[in-house]
Amino acid sequence: MSVGVSGEDGLGGEDAAIPGEERRRPWWAGRSRLLKAAGIAFGCVLAVSAIGAAWTYWHLNHNIRSVDIDSALGDDRPARGMTTPTDSADPLPGGALNILVLGSDSRGGERNKELGGGSSEGARSDTAMIFHVDEGRSEATVVSIPRDTLVTRPSCPRSPEGPDGPEDSDDPGEPGGSGDSGDSGAGDGDGSTSEAYNAMFNTAYSVGGPICAVKTVESLTNVRMDHYIEIDFAGFADLVDALGGVTVTTEEDISDEDSHLELEAGTHHLDGTKALALARTRHGIGDGSDLGRIGLQQKLVKALLDQVSATDLLGSPTRLYKVADALTSSLTTDTGLDSLTELMDLGRSLRSLSSTTTGTVTMPVVPAPFDANRVVAREPEAGELWESLR
Numbered sequence: 001m002s003v004g005v006s007g008e009d010g011l012g013g014e015d016a017a018i019p020g021e022e023r024r025r026p027w028w029a030g031r032s033r034l035l036k037a038a039g040i041a042f043g044c045v046l047a048v049s050a051i052g053a054a055w056t057y058w059h060l061n062h063n064i065r066s067v068d069i070d071s072a073l074g075d076d077r078p079a080r081g082m083t084t085p086t087d088s089a090d091p092l093p094g095g096a097l098n099i100l101v102l103g104s105d106s107r108g109g110e111r112n113k114e115l116g117g118g119s120s121e122g123a124r125s126d127t128a129m130i131f132h133v134d135e136g137r138s139e140a141t142v143v144s145i146p147r148d149t150l151v152t153r154p155s156c157p158r159s160p161e162g163p164d165g166p167e168d169s170d171d172p173g174e175p176g177g178s179g180d181s182g183d184s185g186a187g188d189g190d191g192s193t194s195e196a197y198n199a200m201f202n203t204a205y206s207v208g209g210p211i212c213a214v215k216t217v218e219s220l221t222n223v224r225m226d227h228y229i230e231i232d233f234a235g236f237a238d239l240v241d242a243l244g245g246v247t248v249t250t251e252e253d254i255s256d257e258d259s260h261l262e263l264e265a266g267t268h269h270l271d272g273t274k275a276l277a278l279a280r281t282r283h284g285i286g287d288g289s290d291l292g293r294i295g296l297q298q299k300l301v302k303a304l305l306d307q308v309s310a311t312d313l314l315g316s317p318t319r320l321y322k323v324a325d326a327l328t329s330s331l332t333t334d335t336g337l338d339s340l341t342e343l344m345d346l347g348r349s350l351r352s353l354s355s356t357t358t359g360t361v362t363m364p365v366v367p368a369p370f371d372a373n374r375v376v377a378r379e380p381e382a383g384e385l386w387e388s389l390r
Contacts (some may be wrong), residue, residue, distance in 0.1 A: 060324050064338050067210045073214065078390075081098070098127075098225050099131050128144070129297075144362045145363050148290045153193075153203060158209065159351050185305065193212055204217075233280070235326060245307070248278065254267050259277040261281050278296050278300060279300055301354040301358070311323075324340075365377060
């Protein structure tokens with residue numbers, strides 16, 4: 001009689017086959033395969049997330065346009081403000097800042113035209129504000145410069161690309177307006193614009209782009225502009241929409257055919273198109289001068305600060321992306337703010353600001369003695385204001 005055995009020694013053992021029963025796999029074998037599959041899936045998710053994050057950063061970073069203002073202007077500028085050293089462990093900068101903020105339709109094209117902006121052929125800046133942040137960055141002042149102010153516009157090196165339109169444009173005014181004296185800013189043959197006397201303030205941008213705008217502001221104020229930020233009007237509308245609109249209160253009815261705004265006195269929650277129309281409204285309020293429009297623009301600045309504070313951007317990645325995309329798509333900055341990292345650092349350093357800690361003021365002016373439709377700086381009040389920003 002023969003006996004079936006398994007194993008090399010023929011003695012059988014734990015691995016011996018048992019008649020009528022299949023060999024069983026260890027209990028952990030199935031779980032091991034499951035964990036391995038889960039690990040691969042998780043790794044794929046991480047890889048896709050990393051690629052998505054990298055693409056998002058690249059996209060937002062690529063949106064921003066910049067101009068090298070410091071190199072163009074060199075050392076022929078007011079001195080930088082002094083910063084008091086601190087022992088704070090906060091790695092973010094905390095010194096005082098002066099930022100020139102321009103509202104422009106220079107990325108213009110058809111959309112700005114549809115929204116009530118300038119023609120698709122030209123480039124203008126109808127909004128100019130100096131955003132002054134006190135040392136410590138817990139308080140700020142927004143100083144508006146009327147576009148109708150007559151100034152001595154210095155000779156400026158032209159921006160490499162210039163505003164989106166003819167660099168010698170002499171149409172700084174409203175659609176159909178006459179501009180100033182017709183000075184075209186034609187240069188001296190060395191790539192610079194000409195010095196001009198009694199020129200409207202916003203011709204600086206029309207003839208020389210961001211570089212000339214900064215130089216003209218520094219010539220007017222003797223205050224160094226630490227940074228430059230330009231936002232186009234269509235981008236402003238997109239930003240307001242991404243934030244969910246803004247709430248403003250007006251003291252009188254507004255009816256302006258040029259900005260296409262019809263608004264009764266009272267409190268309103270405005271979408272981007274109406275907020276932009278409010279920012280551009282001039283003839284539908286007050287005496288129709290630029291000073292009335294500045295008051296509305298200052299209301300909008302505070303409304304935006306309130307809306308940003310009330311919006312939980314970090315709690316909604318989708319909305320955060322929409323806001324970031326709308327903002328970066330509409331920006332032109334100096335090279336000190338031309339990356340997403342630098343803009344984020346600036347924003348984080350200003351996190352303590354709110355509408356209650358941000359004041360608004362307009363450069364003191366009086367009617368020009370030879371043109372009632374233009375204004376000039378009122379002294380000594382204007383000089384005292386600029387001194388407070390240094």
